[in-house]
Amino acid sequence: MIVIGGGISGLAAAWQLRGKADVTVLESDQRIGGKLHTSTIGGIPVDTGAESIMALRPEAVELAQEVGLGAELCDPATAPTTVWTHGRLRPMPAGHVLGIPTEPRALAGTGLLSDEGLERLCREEELPAGPLPRDTDISVAGYLSERIGQEAVDRLVEPMLGGVYAGRADRLSLRAAMPRLAAVAEHGGSIIGALRRVRAAGAPKVAAVQGVRGGTGRLPIAVAQASGARILTGTRARELGPTPSGRWRVCAQTADGPLVMEADAVILALPAYAAAELLRGHSPAAHEDLSAIRHANSAVITMAFDRARMTALPEGNGFLVPPVDGHVIKAASFLTNKWSWLRESAPGSFVLRVSIGRAGEDKELDVPDRHLIRTAVSELHLAAGRMGEPTSARVTRWDRSLPQYGVGHADRVERIREAVAKLPGIELSGAAYEGVGVAACVATGRKAARQVFEG
Numbered sequence: 479m480i481v482i483g484g485g486i487s488g489l490a491a492a493w494q495l496r497g498k499a500d501v502t503v504l505e506s507d508q509r510i511g512g513k514l515h516t517s518t519i520g521g522i523p524v525d526t527g528a529e530s531i532m533a534l535r536p537e538a539v540e541l542a543q544e545v546g547l548g549a550e551l552c553d554p555a556t557a558p559t560t561v562w563t564h565g566r567l568r569p570m571p572a573g574h575v576l577g578i579p580t581e582p583r584a585l586a587g588t589g590l591l592s593d594e595g596l597e598r599l600c601r602e603e604e605l606p607a608g609p610l611p612r613d614t615d616i617s618v619a620g621y622l623s624e625r626i627g628q629e630a631v632d633r634l635v636e637p638m639l640g641g642v643y644a645g646r647a648d649r650l651s652l653r654a655a656m657p658r659l660a661a662v663a664e665h666g667g668s669i670i671g672a673l674r675r676v677r678a679a680g681a682p683k684v685a686a687v688q689g690v691r692g693g694t695g696r697l698p699i700a701v702a703q704a705s706g707a708r709i710l711t712g713t714r715a716r717e718l719g720p721t722p723s724g725r726w727r728v729c730a731q732t733a734d735g736p737l738v739m740e741a742d743a744v745i746l747a748l749p750a751y752a753a754a755e756l757l758r759g760h761s762p763a764a765h766e767d768l769s770a771i772r773h774a775n776s777a778v779i780t781m782a783f784d785r786a787r788m789t790a791l792p793e794g795n796g797f798l799v800p801p802v803d804g805h806v807i808k809a810a811s812f813l814t815n816k817w818s819w820l821r822e823s824a825p826g827s828f829v830l831r832v833s834i835g836r837a838g839e840d841k842e843l844d845v846p847d848r849h850l851i852r853t854a855v856s857e858l859h860l861a862a863g864r865m866g867e868p869t870s871a872r873v874t875r876w877d878r879s880l881p882q883y884g885v886g887h888a889d890r891v892e893r894i895r896e897a898v899a900k901l902p903g904i905e906l907s908g909a910a911y912e913g914v915g916v917a918a919c920v921a922t923g924r925k926a927a928r929q930v931f932e933g
Contacts, residue, residue, distance in 0.1 A: 479744075480743075481504070481707070482503075482504050482718075482744060482745065483746065484503050485513065485698070485747060485908070486511070486701070487512075487926075488503055489503065489698050489707075490541060490919070490920040491745050491924065491926050492705040493545070493701050493707075493924075496707070503709045505709065511698035514697055515527045515695045517872070520870040522782060522824045523693045525695055529813070531690075532916060533685055533686060535921075536917070537920040537921040538697075538916045541701065541920050542700075545703075550692070550696070553688055555818070560795075561798050561799070567794070568588050568590050570588070572584075573677060578635065578659075591634075598629065602625050603671050607668065610652075615653050615885050618639065618650050619631050619635075620648070622652075632802040635647055636802070643837075644880045645880070646837060649838075649885075650885075653888050710730075712732060712733055713732045713737060714731050714732075715756060718744065718757070726741055726744045727740050728741070747907045749878060749910060750773075757904075760904075761901060763897040764898050768894060772882040776833060776834065776843075776876045777835055777875045778876070779834065779850055779873050780830075781832070781871045782827050782868055782871075796810045796812045797810055797861060801836060806857060807834055811832075814830070834853070834854070837880075851873060891912070905929050907919070
């Protein structure tokens, strides 16, 4: 069995196949893990990719437990979602769902919305609404602006989507990007009332996300070790083709030259554009739809400050930024406040990270690293107070890192899966299909492994 792609999706597939097949994982980079990577800054371990895993759905947490990291899982500090808007950091009241408040009047006095925007939001429960047809998709903004008003979309929902997808509400699919909300919309009526009833039925007893002590980048390493798979880094798959005997041949390039391997089945745990290239000659339909999935570029600027020299210590776990306010940064995470293990490991430092990059706004990233760092520091001072200069700073660029779930994405994924089903022994997994988070990627990897093994 060959798995092409050594991110968490491919590694989850390899782990699922342990003891059932001899598995080789091909990874083009010099390391495994993809967007799960822990590095150091000023000698302090920090995540330069995803810093947490979804805990409200079980797949990633269960995998971490199964590979021996259960005792290392930890909850973030409790803090409200905070938005930098109208010149200040403004906490959102508890009880929102992806930025949609279940008690709109609780926003009064927060400064998050104008009086007019708040009144428009509060009228949502009075507006008639028929059910969204099951065969209809619409953008998040196209649906929500009619329900809660454009200002609420811009200042409450948009920052959430930017943090998760690096996308825009007027381009992202309601069904693919916010499936819980789409399910509510299918029943018709008030979405605020429906979300309030869901919360009243029982709020989750666990944190929405969890981290790993020492960094979430520990997860792919532990999965790889537990899988028993043969891992080949620095090995880029160039061609994929069937053999006369019904197997699949993979031609790869390594630092030592070409490598040719054969297997009964191949799992493509790759970004959509990379999977498209390998399938170009075998499924024109899959190639076309995979190539149509757009991706956003982003960058993470990680910084360490000397606590003793800081003129202001930020509070909370960080903040989100509405693009309508015109700032460059889209989010900041105060890692020292958020994760107790990091605070304990470096008590004299304050570590944070800033994210830059939204779909269609590559001009913000088309500058040298030093300019990104200077922009991040300047805007942090505006948002959270002047805290001095960082003692260490690093820019990590994630090119074409986040697939954009445009309107019609679910139908596109269905077509892709139907086309690939005509290629026996080929399966797909990764962030391009049913979710960009770690838990969703783990789920696709394990599902692909079960399908390819069970036939």
